[in-house]
Amino acid sequence: MTINKIQMRSINNKIALTFFLLLFTSIIASAQEIIKDSVITPAKKVQSTGKQKIDGVIATVGDYIILDSDIDKSFVEITRDGGSVKDVTRCQMLGKLLEDKLYAHQAIQDSIVVTDAEIKGMMEERLSFLIEKIGSMENVVKFYKKDSEEEFRTYFSDILKEGKLASEMQKKIIDGVEITPEEVRNFFKTIAVDELPFFGAEMEVAQIVITxxxxxAEKKKVIDKLNEFKKEAEEGSSFSTKAVLYSQDPGSSSNGGYYQMNRRTPFVKEFKDVAFSLAEGEISAPFETDFGFHIIYVxxxxxQEIELRHILLTPGVSEESLIEAREKISIIKKKIEDKEITFAEAARTQSDEKETRANGGxxxxxxxxxxxxELTxxxxxxxxxxxxxxEGEITAPLMEDVQGKKKYKLITVTNRINEHTADYGKDYIKIKxxxxxxxxxxxxxxxxxxxxxxxxIKIIGEYRDCNFTNNWLKK
Structure with missing residues (x-):
């Protein structure tokens, strides 16, 4: 199969692979109604281009239904979040909605579990995004045409649950798909020479970090502040409010420090160790990670799931320490340029960044x-x-300041790869x-x-004339 055919099949045969993340991230505002077999909800009239249009059920997939207005809502959601629907037809959008419903329906049949804790975490994260984009919770409720925040949350929870079920079902399907080197080689051989993919210019980069x-004294100041927060929370003060006001964690401060996690959640070991050592309602003592100092409230x-809130504070760095770090990294740069040590050796022995240190930066x-x-x-x-x-040149010492954590870097380009037609040996990972x-x-x-x-599965009305990629009409 040629690369062009693969790409067309990827687009046409599975809009899910391209639209899925966009639509799921945007959270399609589609009806999440569950029905019994062929029960049809009463149709309602909606205004469309000056004419009365009946908004009723246009498709049924297992226990789920799709309304005609769901297609309109999907278009609105994509454009509102900056996506383009220029080349997307109503038939294609219905095909995407049918796929989502089938994923979700089959997830339930396969006993895939989505917990309330997961949905709550997703709800808070998504609401923060919507409020930032639309302006306020009141505006969000109005945008989705709901009468109250409670009604919106119930409605939105159903959407999130269906989306999560669909994503877990898709993940289950592809997780078991593996590929051998022989299959990669055979795949590459099937691509015609004039259809080989073209890869843009790329770089390989290494860095040395001095923190x-x-x-x-600065550590003690932060620890004392966290102990003060802990004491006040144990006496009845709102932990969530303190997280909003004081936490320096950009990923959770706006949500009152909220996270939901299990043993597999990719948090640093120190954080997980403390979180899973606490009883429900308990607040930890201050503890340190690479990000700063934390307290956790379970x-x-x-x-196996924990819902928690935490507050992160990062100790300040004195001007004296900054000068000392800059002098240290400047000395390292000079030693590399004088050929006393290679960049990779310096990274392995002197860099403070453990994630890159072992690989020579x-x-x-x-x-x-x-x-x-890839440069682009x-x-x-x-x-x-x-x-x-x-290639081989080193930057001047660069000072980076992320959420109050300052550090100095040296960066070098270890390899430049010019734009080129795919080569099996050089581009094995991309071809794989x-x-x-x-x-x-x-x-x-x-x-x-x-x-x-x-x-x-049942599709009614004009949509039976759609030319679907999948055999939804079971012809």
Whole structure:
């Protein structure tokens, strides 16, 4: 199969793979009504281009229904969040909604569990985003045409649960799909020479980080403040309010420090160790991680899930410590330039960043999990720092300040890869990703073929004339 055909199948055969994240992240405001077999809800009249249009059920998938207005809401959601619907037809959008419903329906059949704690965490995170975008909770309620915050939360909870069920079902399908080197090689051989993908210019980058030392006095100041918060909370003061006002964690402060987690949640070990040592209603003593000092309040324990709130405070760094760190990194730079030590050796022996230290300072691309960074997709800040560097050249010491945590960096370009046509040896990881994507698409397509046959599905009205990729009409 050629690359072009793979790409077309990826787009046409599975809008889910491209639209799914966009629509799920945007949270499609679709009806989440659950029905019994062929029960139809009463139709309602809606205004559309000056004419009366009946808004009724247009499709049923298992226990879920889709209203005609759900398609309109989906378009509104995408455009409101900055997406383009220029080339998306109503039939394609219905196809996407049908896929989501089938995923969710089958997730329930397969006993996939979505906990209330998960939904609550998602609710708070999503509401923060919506309030920031729309202006206030009142505006959010109005936007979704609900009469009260309570009604909106109930409605939104159903949407989030269906979306989570759908994503977990899709994840279950593709998680078991693996690919061997032989399959990657055979995949590459099937691509015609004139259809080989073209990869843009890339860089491999390494860094050395020196973190200014925090004085014991500054640490004590932060610990004392956290102990004060703990005492006041235990006496009845709101922990959540204190997190909003004082926590320096950008990921949770606006939500009152709220997180829900289990043993597999990717939090640092020190944080998880403390969280899982606490009883429900207990507040921890201040403890330290790489991010600063924390206290944790456990709100609820539900089996293996914990709902908690925390406050993070980062100790300040003295001007003296900053000067000392800058002098240290400047000396390291001079030693590298004088050939007394290589950049990689200096990173392994002197860098304070343990995540990159063992690999000689090499940065890992968070999108691809390899060491290459495509210039057009690189973080703008990193790009500005290294775009003009020659291979092997080192930046001047750079001071970085993220949420009050200051550190100095040296960055070097260890390898430049010019734009080029795909090469099996040089681009194995990218080719493997393409081959794996094709295999996953095939697995999803097979899953849809099987589940459509065994699931009650009904499409009515003009939408029966749609040319769906999947066999929704069971012809």
């Amino acid at each position: 200014p030392k925090v004085s014991d 709100e609820k324990i539900k089996g 090499a940065l890992i691309n968070p999108q691809t999990q390899d060491t290459r960074f 997709k690189m973080d703008p800040t990193l790009y500005a720092q290294i775009s003009n560097l020659k 990703d393409l081959a794996l994507e094709k295999k996953r698409i095939t697995a999803i397509g097979k899953w849809f073929d099987e589940k459509i046959k065994e699931t009650y």
